[in-house]
Structure formats: C-alpha cells, structure tokens
Amino acid sequence: MAKEFVKDITSMDEDFAQWYTDVVTKADLVDYSSVRGSMIIRPYGYALWENIKGALDRRIKETGHENVYMPLFIPESLLEKEKDHIEGFAPEVAWVTHGGSEELTERLCVRPTSEVLFCEHYKNIIHSFRDLPKLYNQWSNVVRWEKTTRPFLRTLEFLWQEGHTCHATDEEALEETEKMLDVYAEIAEKYLAIPVIKGQKTDKEKFAGAKLTYTIESLMHDGKALQTATSHHFGDGFAKAFGIQYTDKDGKLQYVHQTSWGFTTRVIGAMIMVHGDDRGLIIPPKVAPTELMILPIAQHKEGVLDHAYELKEKLSAKFRTGIDASDKKPGWKFNEYEMKGVPLRLEVGPKDIEKGQAVLVRRDTGEKEFVPQDQLETRISDLLEEIQQNLFNKAKEKQLEKTYTATNYEEFKQTFDQKSGFVKAMWCGETACEEKIKEETGVTSRCIPNEGEKISVECVCCGKEAEKMVYWAKAY
Amino acid sequence: MAKEFVKDITSMDEDFAQWYTDVVTKADLVDYSSVRGSMIIRPYGYALWENIKGALDRRIKETGHENVYMPLFIPESLLEKEKDHIEGFAPEVAWVTHGGSEELTERLCVRPTSEVLFCEHYKNIIHSFRDLPKLYNQWSNVVRWEKTTRPFLRTLEFLWQEGHTCHATDEEALEETEKMLDVYAEIAEKYLAIPVIKGQKTDKEKFAGAKLTYTIESLMHDGKALQTATSHHFGDGFAKAFGIQYTDKDGKLQYVHQTSWGFTTRVIGAMIMVHGDDRGLIIPPKVAPTELMILPIAQHKEGVLDHAYELKEKLSAKFRTGIDASDKKPGWKFNEYEMKGVPLRLEVGPKDIEKGQAVLVRRDTGEKEFVPQDQLETRISDLLEEIQQNLFNKAKEKQLEKTYTATNYEEFKQTFDQKSGFVKAMWCGETACEEKIKEETGVTSRCIPNEGEKISVECVCCGKEAEKMVYWAKAY
Numbered sequence: 001m002a003k004e005f006v007k008d009i010t011s012m013d014e015d016f017a018q019w020y021t022d023v024v025t026k027a028d029l030v031d032y033s034s035v036r037g038s039m040i041i042r043p044y045g046y047a048l049w050e051n052i053k054g055a056l057d058r059r060i061k062e063t064g065h066e067n068v069y070m071p072l073f074i075p076e077s078l079l080e081k082e083k084d085h086i087e088g089f090a091p092e093v094a095w096v097t098h099g100g101s102e103e104l105t106e107r108l109c110v111r112p113t114s115e116v117l118f119c120e121h122y123k124n125i126i127h128s129f130r131d132l133p134k135l136y137n138q139w140s141n142v143v144r145w146e147k148t149t150r151p152f153l154r155t156l157e158f159l160w161q162e163g164h165t166c167h168a169t170d171e172e173a174l175e176e177t178e179k180m181l182d183v184y185a186e187i188a189e190k191y192l193a194i195p196v197i198k199g200q201k202t203d204k205e206k207f208a209g210a211k212l213t214y215t216i217e218s219l220m221h222d223g224k225a226l227q228t229a230t231s232h233h234f235g236d237g238f239a240k241a242f243g244i245q246y247t248d249k250d251g252k253l254q255y256v257h258q259t260s261w262g263f264t265t266r267v268i269g270a271m272i273m274v275h276g277d278d279r280g281l282i283i284p285p286k287v288a289p290t291e292l293m294i295l296p297i298a299q300h301k302e303g304v305l306d307h308a309y310e311l312k313e314k315l316s317a318k319f320r321t322g323i324d325a326s327d328k329k330p331g332w333k334f335n336e337y338e339m340k341g342v343p344l345r346l347e348v349g350p351k352d353i354e355k356g357q358a359v360l361v362r363r364d365t366g367e368k369e370f371v372p373q374d375q376l377e378t379r380i381s382d383l384l385e386e387i388q389q390n391l392f393n394k395a396k397e398k399q400l401e402k403t404y405t406a407t408n409y410e411e412f413k414q415t416f417d418q419k420s421g422f423v424k425a426m427w428c429g430e431t432a433c434e435e436k437i438k439e440e441t442g443v444t445s446r447c448i449p450n451e452g453e454k455i456s457v458e459c460v461c462c463g464k465e466a467e468k469m470v471y472w473a474k475a476y
Numbered sequence: 477m478a479k480e481f482v483k484d485i486t487s488m489d490e491d492f493a494q495w496y497t498d499v500v501t502k503a504d505l506v507d508y509s510s511v512r513g514s515m516i517i518r519p520y521g522y523a524l525w526e527n528i529k530g531a532l533d534r535r536i537k538e539t540g541h542e543n544v545y546m547p548l549f550i551p552e553s554l555l556e557k558e559k560d561h562i563e564g565f566a567p568e569v570a571w572v573t574h575g576g577s578e579e580l581t582e583r584l585c586v587r588p589t590s591e592v593l594f595c596e597h598y599k600n601i602i603h604s605f606r607d608l609p610k611l612y613n614q615w616s617n618v619v620r621w622e623k624t625t626r627p628f629l630r631t632l633e634f635l636w637q638e639g640h641t642c643h644a645t646d647e648e649a650l651e652e653t654e655k656m657l658d659v660y661a662e663i664a665e666k667y668l669a670i671p672v673i674k675g676q677k678t679d680k681e682k683f684a685g686a687k688l689t690y691t692i693e694s695l696m697h698d699g700k701a702l703q704t705a706t707s708h709h710f711g712d713g714f715a716k717a718f719g720i721q722y723t724d725k726d727g728k729l730q731y732v733h734q735t736s737w738g739f740t741t742r743v744i745g746a747m748i749m750v751h752g753d754d755r756g757l758i759i760p761p762k763v764a765p766t767e768l769m770i771l772p773i774a775q776h777k778e779g780v781l782d783h784a785y786e787l788k789e790k791l792s793a794k795f796r797t798g799i800d801a802s803d804k805k806p807g808w809k810f811n812e813y814e815m816k817g818v819p820l821r822l823e824v825g826p827k828d829i830e831k832g833q834a835v836l837v838r839r840d841t842g843e844k845e846f847v848p849q850d851q852l853e854t855r856i857s858d859l860l861e862e863i864q865q866n867l868f869n870k871a872k873e874k875q876l877e878k879t880y881t882a883t884n885y886e887e888f889k890q891t892f893d894q895k896s897g898f899v900k901a902m903w904c905g906e907t908a909c910e911e912k913i914k915e916e917t918g919v920t921s922r923c924i925p926n927e928g929e930k931i932s933v934e935c936v937c938c939g940k941e942a943e944k945m946v947y948w949a950k951a952y
Contacts, residue, residue: 033596034554035584038547040597043612046543067522071514072586072617072633073570078510091576094549096586098571099621108511110548110572110586120509121516136519141548141617145575157548 009339011278016222020150023272027281027340030151037149037156041265044340047289049159049265053139055191055287056161056263059183065135065163070117072140073108078116082241085115088208092144094156110143115209115260118164119242126256128247129168133176137163152269153226153476160264166244166256170235173257174212177233180261181214184229187263192271193284193391194218195399196228197422197471199447204431207260211235217446217471219399220273223420225446225473228270231261269476274395281341282363284391285384290322292380293342295333297349299325307353311346311376318377319384338363343387344380364390407456408463412472416441422473426466428459437461437472446471485815487754492698496626499748503757503816506627513625513632517741520816523765525635525741529615531667531763532637532739535659541611541639546593548616549584554592558717561591564684568620570632586619591685591736594640595718602642602732604723609652610642628745629702629952636740642720642732646711649733650688653709656737657690660705663739668747669760669867670694671875672704673898673947675923680907683736687711693922693947695875696749699896701922701949704746707737745952750871757817758839760867761860766798768856769818771809773825775801783829787822787852794853795860814839819863820856840866879947883932884939888948892917898949902942904935913937913948922947 008026010018024030029045041049057067073096080086089112096108111117122134139161149155163180167173181198188194196216206213210232218228236255239245245253275282285291292315296308305325315321322342324333330347337345347359358376361368364387371379402421406412415423427433427445434445448468459466484502486494500506505521517525533543549572556562565588572584587593598610615637625631639656643649657674664670672692682689686708694704712731715721721729751758761767768791772784781801791797798818800809806823813821823835834852837844840863847855878897882888891899903909903921910921924944935942 031597031600033547033593034551035547035549035593038549040547040593041545043542043544046545049545050543066519067526068519069517069522069525069635071509071511071516072619073511073514075510093576094572094584095574096570097573098583100567100569107574108570117509117511117516121507124507143548159545 009278009280012221012276019276019278020269020273023276023280023339024151029268029281035156037146039151039155041159044289045268048268048283048287051287051289052187052191052267053161056183056187057139059187060137060161060163063135063179063183065137065165068136068138069140070111070114070121070138072111074111074114074116076107076109078120079109081116081119082209082238085209085238089113092146094143094145111140112142112144113260113262114138114140114142114162115164115238116242118260119238119244119258122164122166122256123242123244126166126244126246129249132166132168132246132256133172134166135163135176136165137161150269152265152272154266158265160262163259163261165259166239167258168246168248168254168256170257173235173259174233177212177214177231177259177261180259181216181229181231184231184261184263185216188216188218188228188267188270189392191284191286192267193286193388193395194228194267194270194274195392195396197447197449199449199471201230201447202427202431202434202445202470204434205445207232209234209237211237215447217473218270218274219402219422219473220270220476221276221398222273223402223474225422225471225475226266226270226273227446227475228267229261229263232259234258234260275391276341279335280339282391283341283343285343285388288341288343289320290337290340290342291320291384292322292344292346293337294321294323294346294348295330295337296323296325297330297347297352301350303353304348304350308348311348311358315346315377315380319380344383346380362387364394405455406460407458409461412437412460413441416443416474420474422446422471424453424455424469425460425472426454426456426458427468427470428462428464428466429468430459430462430464433459433461442474443472444475446473446475485754485756488697488752495752495754496745496749499752499756499815500627505744505757511632513622515627515631517635520765521744524744524759524763527763527765528663528667528743529637532659532663533615535663536613536637536639539611539655539659541613541641544612544614545616546587546590546597546614548587550587550590550592552583552585554596555585557592557595558685558714561685561714565589568622570619570621587616588618588620589736589738590614590616590618590638591640591714592718594736595714595720595734598642598732599718599720602720602722605644605725608642608644608722608732609648611639611652612641613637613639626745628741628748630742634741636738639735639737641735642715643734644722644724644730644732646733649711649735650709653688653690653707653735653737656735657692657705657707660707660737660739661692664692664694664704664743664746665868667760667762668743668750669762669864669871670704670743670746670750671868671872673923673925675925675947677706677923678903678907678910678921678946680910681921683708685710685713687713691923693949694746694750695878695898695949696746696952697752697874698749699878699950701898701947701951702742702746702749703922703951704743705737705739708735710734710736751867752817755811756815758867759817759819761819761864764817764819765796766813766816766818767796767860768798768820768822769813770797770799770822770824771806771813772799772801773806773823773828777826779829780824780826784824787824787834791822791853791856795856820859822856838863840870881931882936883934885937888913888936889917892919892950896950898922898947900929900931900945901936901948902930902932902934903944903946904938904940904942905944906935906938906940909935909937918950919948920951922949922951
C-alpha cells in the first residue's frame with residue numbers, strides 16, 4: 001500500500017542517476033528554468049543550505065576569519081595576471097561584452113572564483129607585518145561554463161564560500177590550509193554525517209595556480225567518489241604575480257604566502273547520494289529544515305487539532321518543528337515527509353491523547369515507538385542525536401566495505417570492473433601513470449591521504465618504486 | 477589636539493560628497509578595485525550589512541516568507557516577455573555573449589532584478605487556489621549598468637533582497653505590498669534610526685511593470701532625499717504576460733496578483749548620510765558591528781591588560797565588544813573608533829581599577845561618565861538604548877526642520893533656491909507638471925504620503941485643481 005505512493009521515484013539500484021533527479025525535484029529541493037545548466041533552489045533546498053551555511057559560517061568566524069564581499073566581474077587583464085590560473089579557468093568562464101547598448105572596451109569575466117580580486121585588494125591594504133595575517137572569507141555565487149550539468153553536483157552557477165588568506169610565512173599558510181580542511185571535514189562529518197577521506201591532490205588534479213591542494217573525498221551510494229571541498233596552499237605564486245609584499249620586523253620586503261578554500265552547494269548533492277534510499281531523501285537532523293513533522297491522525301475528531309497545534313507550539317521552542325494539518329490522507333503525508341527526509345515523524349490521534357502519549361517514527365530505521373507526553377522532549381532530543389550518529393555510522397561502514405586495495409595493475413582493473421568504490425593503491429608520482437589509468441579505466445586519483453599509509457612498494461601502474469598511497473575512484 | 481587626527485576627513489559643510497567618500501573609505505567600509513563602478517565591501521562594512529540583513533531576514537520569515545535562490549542569468553527572450561519591464565531595464569543591463577570560447581546563440585542578461593525568473597517558476601508550480609499565496613524572497617547580488625557610481629548609493633553591482641509573491645486577489649496583493657513597506661519602515665526606523673516618509677510613487681517614478689509602487693523616503697544631512705526601499709503592487713500584469721493562472725474554489729481559471737519589494741546595501745549610504753558628523757561615522761547600536769570598544773589606558777602598567785581582557789570576556793556575552801590593545805597611542809585610538817562610529821567607548825586605566833570603575837564615552841553626544849564596575853552591564857545596556865533613541869530623535873527633528881510647504885510655483889522655486897529639504901506641495905496628477913518641475917529645478921516627486929494630508933487645492937505647478945499632496949526634493 002505505502003509502496004504505491006513512491007512509485008514516482010525510480011529505484012536506486014535500477015538507475016541511480018534517475019533516482020537522483022527524481023529525488024531532487026520531487027522532494028522540492030530544486031526546479032529547472034529556461035536558463036541552461038542553472039537551477040532554482042526552492043524553499044526546502046534553500047533552508048537546508050541556510051542550515052549548512054550557518055554552521056560553517058560560525059566555524060569560519062570562530063577560527064578568526066572575517067566576511068567581505070568582492071565584485072562579481074573581473075576585467076580580462078586582471079584574470080590574466082597569474083599564468084596557471086588563467087589557463088585553468090579560461091575555458092569555463094562567461095564573458096560580459098556589452099553594458100546597456102554599448103560594447104565594452106575590455107571584456108569582463110563573471111567570477112569563476114575570486115583569487116585575483118582578493119590579490120588586487122591585498123596589494124592595496126597589506127604593507128607591514130602588522131597587517132598580517134589577513135583572514136578573509138566571502139559567501140557568493142560563481143559561474144563556470146559547464147557543458148553537462150546536474151543539480152547541486154555541477155551547475156553553471158553555484159553558491160559557495162571562498163576563503164582567501166595572507167600570511168607572513170609559508171608554514172603559517174600551510175597550517176591555515178590544513179586547519180580549514182579540518183573545519184570542512186568537521187562540517188561534513190558532524191553536521192552532514194558524511195564520512196570523508198582527507199588528503200592531498202596530485203599535481204594533475206590540483207587547483208590552477210596552487211602549490212598544493214588538500215581535499216575531502218566522500219563515497220556516494222553508487223560507489224563513485226565526490227570531491228566534497230578543497231583547501232589550497234598557494235605559496236607566494238600569486239603574491240609574486242600581483243606584487244603583494246610586506247615589510248618584516250627587520251625592515252625587509254617580503255612576499256606574503258596565501259591560501260584559498262571553498263565549500264559549495266555541491267555538498268547537498270553529496271548528502272543526498274550518501275544517505276538517501278528508495279523512499280527518497282534522508283536528511284541528518286543537524287541540517288534538516290524540519291527535524292520533526294507532526295501529523296495529526298483522525299484530525300476531524302474533537303480536540304485532535306488543538307492538541308497537535310499545542311504540541312507544535314511547545315516543541316518549536318526546542319526543535320525545528322512542522323505540522324501538516326491539511327486535508328490530505330495520512331498515507332500521503334507519511335510518504336511525502338519520508339520522501340523529504342524529515343528525520344522524525346510524530347503522530348498523534350484520539351487514542352494517543354486519551355493515553356497521554358504520542359507516536360514517534362524514525363526516518364532512518366522506520367522504528368516506531370509510543371512515548372508518554374511528559375517524556376516527549378527528552379526522547380525527541382535523544383532520538384535526533386541517535387539518528388545523526390546512526391547515519392554517520394552506516395555511511396562509514398558502507399565506505400569501509402567499498403574500500404579495496406590493489407597491488408598490481410591487473411588487480412586494479414579487475415576491481416574496478418567488478419566493483420565500485422575506493423581502491424587504495426601505490427603510485428610512483430608520475431602524471432603519465434595517472435593519465436594512463438584515467439584513459440584505460442576512467443578512474444582518477446582522488447587523494448593521497450594525510451596518514452601516509454603504505455600497502456606495497458611498487459606503483460600499481462608502472463611497477464616502479466612508489467612512496468605514495470593514493471585513493472583511486474571513478475568520480476562525479 | 478584631537479582635531480588633528482581627523483584632518484583627513486573633509487568637513488561635511490565644506491564638501492558633503494567628499495566627506496562621504498572620505499568616510500566610507502577611511503572608516504574601512506569599502507575599497508575600490510579595477511572593476512569600474514563596483515565596490516569591495518570590507519569586513520567592517522560587511523559586518524554592518526550582516527546585522528541589517530539578519531534583522532530584516534528575521535522579519536521576512538516572521539511574516540511568513542520563505543527564502544529561495546534564482547539563477548543569475550536571464551535569457552534575453554525571457555526578459556522581453558513583459559513590455560514595460562524590458563523597456564525600463566534594457567538600457568541598464570550587462571550582457572553575457574560568450575561562454576568559454578563559444579559565442580552564445582542567445583544573449584544572457586545578468587539579472588538587474590528577478591521578476592521574470594520568479595514568474596516563469598510560479599507558472600510551473602501554481603495550479604490551484606491551494607497553492608496560494610506563494611511568499612518567496614531571495615538574497616542576492618544584482619547588476620545595473622550605471623554610468624555614475626558612488627559606494628553604496630549607486631553601484632554597478634549591489635546586494636539586496638527581493639521579495640516576490642503571488643496572491644489569489646488584488647486586495648491580498650495590495651495588503652502584502654503595504655505590509656512589506658511597513659516592515660521596511662520598521663527596519664529603517666527601529667534598527668537604522670532613519671526616519672522615513674511612507675507613500676506612493678507617481679506613475680512617472682514607479683517601477684517598470686508595476687501598477688503601484690510604494691516607497692520609504694529619507695532626508696540626508698545635506699537636505700537631499702534618498703529612496704530607501706520600495707514595494708511594488710503588480711496587479712495581474714506579469715501574470716497575464718507569463719500565463720500564471722490558478723483554478724479557484726469554483727473551478728474557474730484566474731490570474732494571480734503579484735507583488736515585489738526590495739531592500740539594498742544602499743541603506744548603508746543612507747545611514748552614513750543621516751547620522752554621520754565631521755568626526756566620521758555614527759552607527760546606531762542595533763546594527764553596529766562593535767557596540768562597545770574597550771581601550772586600556774596606560775596598558776604597560778601591571779594588571780591593566782589582564783583587567784581589560786577580563787572585561788572584554790565578560791561584556792562579550794551581552795554586547796558586541798571589541799578591544800584595542802595595540803601599541804598605538806590612546807589619542808589615535810579614540811579618534812579611530814570615533815571615525816568608525818562605534819556607539820560606546822570604554823576606557824580603563826590603573827586609577828579606574830583602583831577605584832573599581834570604568835569610563836564610558838558616548839559617540840553621539842561625546843558625554844563621558846564614570847561607572848562602578850558592578851553597574852557596568854546595566855549602564856551599557858541603558859546607554860546603548862539611549863543612543864539608539866537619540867539618533868532617531870535627532871534625525872527626525874532635522875527632517876521636520878527641513879520640511880517646508882509651498883502653495884505656488886514661485887514659493888516652490890524660491891524654497892529650493894534658498895533651502896534644501898522636503899517641500900510639501902499639491903499636485904494635479906499630470907506627468908507634464910512633474911517633468912516641468914524636474915527640468916526647471918532639478919526637483920523630483922518623492923512620494924504621495926499615505927496619510928492623504930492636503931495643504932491647498934491647487935497644483936503647485938499648473939494651478940489646476942489638485943487632490944494629491946506630494947513630498948518633493950532633490951534626490952540621490
């Protein structure tokens with residue numbers, strides 16, 4: 001019976017891509033518009049983003065950063081100042097050529113990222129060691145001219161934060177890069193319940209203009225990896241290109257050392273693909289727009305609605321609480337809020353009122369329990385914590401199950417032929433091996449984990465001596 | 477002595493425009509970049525915007541609205557769907573013509589406002605009377621290709637919120653338009669301490685595509701008016717152009733009735749020009765990034781810094797509290813935080829510690845008082861409220877002082893020749909009179925106030941019968 005209500009969602013195992021599209025649109029997260037590759041983030045999706053943003057913004061401020069806002073447009077000549085950077089981004093920027101009815105003398109690029117704007121500003125405001133560090137962050141929209149797009153995962157325009165910092169020394173910049181990677185990992189694991197692998201990108205995969213890129217990588221339900229957030233160490237490359245110098249304590253001119261780090265709406269895609277099931281979304285309580293949905297049962301009976309609204313009023317003080325007192329059938333409502341991934345459902349009808357209780361149903365396990373009125377708040381609080389923890393544990397378990405090792409190329413290829421997930425394998429450090437692997441298997445290096453684990457001594461591709469262990473995967 | 481420190485700020489009465497530029501840059505609100513007409517909003521300016529945004533966002537949500545996010549780009553054909561709208565905006569939009577290295581088949585406009593995107597979406601999601609009202613809001617950046625720009629007041633790109641709502645009836649839409657104007661007036665008066673005149677725009681001054689535009693108008697220190705925020709009633713004009721229809725309770729197809737309303741970073745410009753003085757900014761406590769700045773006196777003496785930091789820790793729980801323990805001279809610090817408009821300064825030195833007191837100095841009046849340690853919190857709380865109220869009262873008084881009346885054209889012209897401010901005068905309702913007045917005096921109609929006050933029976937320009945009383949002014 002209940003099954004019928006979700007017939008509109010394709011089964012995950014049948015067609016994961018279609019399941020994803022069904023879920024993001026039918027759970028009212030996004031809608032399409034006539035703007036190619038762009039999405040409309042609907043109230044339910046945006047409330048989710050606001051919760052994630054709120055948690056991350058708090059951590060960004062607690063770690064000493066200040067928010068600023070830079071212009072949307074970048075003059076072409078400014079974008080060209082750092083060679084690797086422009087090479088990396090030129091193929092994917094949108095160009096403004098006309099303002100009103102006039103043609104511009106210089107094209108303006110719609111920011112794909114804002115390194116060059118921050119650099120130009122830093123050159124203006126940094127003069128002495130007293131001005132350092134500068135720890136800035138910006139929340140904004142950016143545009144990348146992607147050919148193939150999917151809501152949240154890859155869109156022409158997306159929302160993000162980009163941190164940009166300047167430091168007196170290379171060590172301090174490196175420390176900052178690692179600190180912000182840790183903040184990202186914390187938000188992913190503690191708030192979104194997404195387990196991550198922290199590590200470095202290879203040279204081939206690093207950010208255009210960076211000396212070093214750190215990443216957090218996550219495994220989706222289908223065994224493909226998703227780069228969830230990145231943190232870059234620039235050294236003094238941009239500083240030299242832009243002339244950002246300070247006078248040190250000894251009166252000598254020095255270049256600053258920089259970082260940048262970004263976290264985007266893409267993480268919503270990760271959350272969906274890590275926790276969702278055939279009934280729809282499952283949203284971790286800490287970021288859920290609605291933690292608890294109250295559904296009055298037999299609401300036409302005297303006293304039920306009054307009681308339900310009283311509960312709503314009381315519980316709203318502690319939890320993000322919704323109520324659906326519409327005239328739709330209970331079965332429709334159960335399925336609707338399951339599809340929307342609301343962590344807890346509270347049912348209350350005439351019998352429950354008589355017995356002084358309510359019914360709580362968990363979205364993650366489907367478990368149902370009867371809870372006395374006077375214990376409701378405590379029990380809801382405990383259950384939300386349990387759900388949060390359970391979602392992380394389940395995802396972590398699945399990630400470990402889907403993490404394999406390979407010590408030679410045959411084994412490597414075979415594993416990816418038969419299974420999907422992470423493969424841990426040694427790598428000699430040569431881009432040629434990465435390219436060969438990508439061409440022959442579609443697999444990319446995801447990261448070199450910080451722990452420095454080793455599983456053999458030879459490169460899984462060429463067999464030469466290898467020091468670095470890499471997480472490999474097919475990726476979004 | 478103190479005077480010397482602020483010699484870099486031009487006197488307001490000498491050159492108000494230069495005073496404004498000095499204040500916004502020297503108080504670290506903004507910086508310029510190589511992007512023409514755009515500004516960098518620096519940490520101090522952005523923290524101010526975050527406080528304003530936070531207060532307004534709360535009220536927008538309390539009044540039942542939901543936040544969403546629409547695309548940055550609008551295809552040219554979509555923008556053209558409502559005739560008056562495109563006519564009004566075409567001259568001031570930026571056009572994207574290339575993505576990566578390819579020329580686009582259709583130009584994309586960078587949103588100057590998002591009516592058409594909301595309309596396209598509403599057509600998709602509204603079907604029945606049960607879907608109404610739809611009360612959406614978005615926080616975003618928009619671009620208008622302005623020729624002459626000034627930080628906050630008129631920039632190529634600015635930040636704002638834009639509300640867009642759909643209703644079953646014209647009356648409901650009108651009610652919404654008025655409700656949101658009231659919310660704007662509340663934020664302006666209660667948070668920014670800016671007194672406003674609420675009223676309607678004339679047809680000539682209304683929004684492109686609107687049936688009716690409401691506005692809140694404020695008077696700046698130099699007697700020029702500033703349109704501080706607007707709220708538009710669209711009737712069913714956009715609904716007809718986009719085919720947004722719903723089935724009513726009787727099964728009949730009806731067009732929806734719409735509104736839109738916007739509040740921008742421009743309000744920061746208003747706040748500066750209403751409250752500022754020759755020493756710099758004065759920021760109302762409710763939106764001040766720092767409400768209270770602690771300055772340790774003779775900080776090299778034992779115990780002073782420890783004591784100051786303890787105070788900071790304690791007061792931070794209740795107030796946005798800063799401390800400047802740098803080795804700069806007290807005189808420099810006094811002037812720096814006066815320039816930045818911090819509402820209260822707390823000084824504490826060895827003698828104060830001995831006497832168990834601290835010194836509080838108000839930014840608005842310069843008044844200084846000694847307050848016993850155990851009464852500090854209460855006194856700070858009271859003073860911040862007093863400052864907030866005093867700023868509003870002073871601004872209101874100034875506005876009333878600078879509001880004149882005129883019953884004939886000679887009197888009208890003479891008043892604007894000799895004085896600056898609002899002139900209340902009757903108007904026949906003809907655009908010709910508005911145009912004549914603008915051409916001959918540079919004065920524009922600001923609004924027809926909601927109260928319907930009358931001061932004579934003849935149009936101040938043509939002498940014909942007149943029903944409407946208009947606030948006239950030179951404006952930003």
